Amino acid sequence: MADVSPTVQFLSIDGTFAPNEAAEEYLPFLDGLSDEDHRQFYRDMAITRRFDEECTNLQRQGQMGLWPPSHGQEAAQVGSARASRPQDVIFPSYREHAVALVRGIDVVDIVKVMRGVSMGGWDPTDPANGNFRNYCLVIGSHALHATGYAMGVQFDGLVATGNVERDIAVMAYFGDGATSQGDVSEAFVFSASNQTPQVFFLQNNHWAISVPVTTQSRTPLYLRPRGFGIPTVQIDGNDVLASYATTRKHLDDARSGRGPALIEALTYRIGAHTTSDDPTRYQTPEQLAHWVARDPIIRFAAYLRGLGASDAFFDEVQQEADDVSADVRHRTLELGPPALSAIFENVYSEPHPVMAEQQAWLDAYEASLKEGA
Amino acid sequence: MAAVTEEIPLAKALNAGLRAALAADEKVLLMGEDIGKLGGVFRVTEGLQEEFGTRRVIDTPLAESGIVGTAIGLAMRGYRPVCEIQFDGFIFPAFDQITTQLAKLTSRTAGAVQMPVVIRVPYGGHIGAVEHHQESPEAYFAHTAGLRVVSPSTPNDGYWMIQEAIASNDPVLFFEPKSRYWPKGPVDFSRSAAELHSTRVVRTGTDVTIVGHGAMVATLLAAAQVAAEEGVSIEVLDLRSLSPVDYAPILASVEKTGRLVVCQEATGFASVGSEIAATVAERAFYSLESPVLRVSGFDTPYPPSKIESFYLPDADRVLEAVDRALAY
Known part of the structure; x- marks a missing residue:
């Protein structure tokens, strides 16, 4: 099994800093992380967790049609997002709430x-x-957009200039289910062929709704892109330092003209696929317990306590997370429906006779109903 | 500006139009299978990679979804990709990217993201081809909001419409009637004859209106010539734009003739022709002297090429429908 790499891990499950052999080459990428950076990782994860819970509550209360929880995947998302530079471009799937938060999206x-x-x-x-590009609900289709965008970055000469403030890398997030989509394989083909500056960040959360990852692949997912000529690494996705260090290295490589890479983050979807799902139908309590014991936030909190973080810090973060979620709740309840003109506006960039005609018809029809009232 | 006219075939006119677009805007890229050294299987891109380089005229891996999906990403980065789908029947691996992504990104982003992507598709029959090389899939795309769909019928329109499609900030499906790639026709390089989405009267008449697009237009003109010799005056309209449809010239013609026959190579069920027939019936009911009739490919898979001439509407089938319209 010489070709099977061990999984990169810096933090053991109890939060002890104990880099394994696979982590060694990534150790330099933790250099320069300050205490404040570590605390920011925690803050990002804790706020996302609280925001995510609030959104599930809001959905249960009828305030949202659907919510896809990110619970359990915070370390994979925060570490990788914090490793990106401001000029990098992110193509998310639809569960990357922590990445959105880190990149500055108003989570509302x-x-x-x-x-x-x-x-x-x-x-x-x-x-x-x-x-941070828009969420994409057709599984895997955005992987090709990321690759095309990265080709454009190459054409613009923004790779390997040596200017780290200017060179751009592109990152696409997707899950284990998406690896079965043709578009993801085609993205690997185009990316390898063009040596695009990009990182494929695969969160293997072990479930595509109810179907286990073993149905998607009989080979570990991180091995698959190697057949396309793309270097890969598997990491403990619930270790925020592993996510940060590996992503930093591969984004740096991408910006420097060393081509694409794939990171497979082993993580777990603690909650449901979406609020429409019932994971008790397919997931055993033992599986859940196994992964709850590997909760990324608890693990990193233990690490921070070892570094000297006090209760006051954790209380302060909890307060901040509560404030964010209260603000989200407040502003969610204020969100009214869009104007009916939203149906027709922006279907096309340029004037279109059918849009103009149908909007005029709807306006007249609505007005006639009001006159009759 | 004085007319600068040359007699060239559609394939060369498209080549000249693409060359002009590449020269005018460095953001324009051509992408597709075999479009570089080979110049495309129909030679429409012949010489362009040599002239503009491999960065602007790109031989892609053999994957249609990959071509369109990466073109979308390039458009997000500010490029104006022109994708070649090698044959009509090979567009379907890209169907998801075209209909769920390309068509919807502008509305999904409330106008923040524009998709100036052109997808060139050689389409239609008459060339004795094998399966998947003779289809007319335009209705699938005309059905999808967010896309524009056009088809030139002449070298002049080919030269101008491809440049207008590339200049559009919306995605354009550009259907090239492959059986018309080779016949020569005049191209006026000095000015465009008509706006991209306009339908044109290409022969005036008074008794019956017939409308079609792409390769069909040559058949309609031939039918009108035969009819004229028999004393029937047919007005022929070249649709040019399949989405949006330019109804004003069609309705004006029907108000004059009172009769309409809609013709297409595509299967008739749920087709562009069906849509035009329904709309004219709604809007010109009191002008009509007979039902709107359709002449289409049969609602079957395209047959083996040795009998394609029995599947594709020809001038006789068009005239048979004209006779039926006149009999009311």
């Missing part, structure tokens, strides 16, 4: 999508939104 914009008041939620071209 995610709520807008799930509440049915907006299709995309945020403007990905607004610099305030951290080059």
Whole structure:
């Protein structure tokens, strides 16, 4: 089994800093992380966890059509997102709430999508939104957009100039289910062929709704892209330091012109696929307990306590998370439906006779109903 | 500007139009299978990679979803990709990217993201081809909001419409009638004859209106010529744009003739022709002297090429429908 790499891990389950052999080459990428950086990782994870719980509650109370929880995947998301540079461009799937938060998205914009008041939620071209593209619900299709975007970055000459403030890497997030999609394989083909500056960040949360990862692949997922000529690494996805260090290295490599890489983060979806799902139908209590014991936030809290973080710090973060969730709740309840003109506006960028005609008809029809009332 | 006219075939006119677009805007890229050294299987991109380089005229891996999916990403980065799908029947691996992503990204982002992507598709029959190389799948795309769908019938329109499609900030499905790639026709390089989404009267007449697009237009003109010799005056309209449809010239013609026959190579069920027939019946009911009739490919898979001439509407089938319309 010489070709099977062990899983990169820095933090053991109890939060002890104990890099394994596979982690050694990534150790330099933790250099320069300050205490404050570590605390920020925790803050990001704790706020996302609290926000995510609040959103599930809001959905249960009828305030959202659907919510896809991120519970359990916070370390994979926060570590990788914090490893990206501001100029990097992120193509998420639809569960990357922690990445969204780190990149500066107003998380209420995610709520807008799930509440049915907006299709995309945020403007990905607004610099305030951290080059975080829109969620994509057709599984795996955005992997090709990421690769095409990365080709454009190459054409623009923004790879391997040596300017770390300017060179751009592109990162696509997707899950274990998505690896079965043709578009993900085609993204590997185009990426390898063009040697695009990009990282494929695969969160293997072990479930595609109710179907286990063993149905998607008989080979460990991180081995598959190697057949496409893409270097890969498997990491403990519930170890935020492993996620940070490996992503930093591979994003740096991508920006430096060393081509694409894939990181498989082994993690677990503690909650349901979405609020419409019932995981008790397919997941055993033992499986759940196994992964709850590997909770990424508890593990990192233990690590921080070892570094000297006090109760006061954790209390302060909890308060901040509660404040964020209270704000989200408040602003969610204020979100009314969009104007009916949203049906027709922006279907096309340029004037279109059918849009104009049908909007005029709907306006006249609605007006006639009001006259009759 | 004085007319600068040359007689060239559609394939060369498209080549000239693509060359002009590449020269005018460095963000324009061509992507597709075998479009580089080979110049495309129909030679539409011949010489362009040599002239503009492998970065702007890109031989892609053999994967249609990959071509369109990466074109979407390139458009997000500010490029204007022009994708070639090698044959009509090979567009379906890209169907998801075209209909769920390309068509919807502008509305999904409330207009923040534009998708100036052109997808060129050689389509239609008459060339004795094997399966998947003779289809007319335009209705699938006309059915999808967010896409624009056009088809030139002449070298002049080919030269101009491809440039107008590339200039559009919306995605355009550009259907090229492959049986018309080779016949020569005049191209006026000095000015475009019509706006991209306009339908044109290509022969005036008074008794019956017939409308079609792409390769069908040549058949309609031939039918009109035969009818004229028999004393029937047919007005022929070249649809040019399948989405949106430019109804004003069609309705004006029907108000004059009172009769309409809609013709297409595509299967008739749930087709562009069905849509036009229904709309004209709604909007010109009191002008109609007969039902709107359709002449289409049969609602079957495309047959073996040795009998394709019995599947594809020809001038006689068009005239048979004209006779039926006149008999009311």
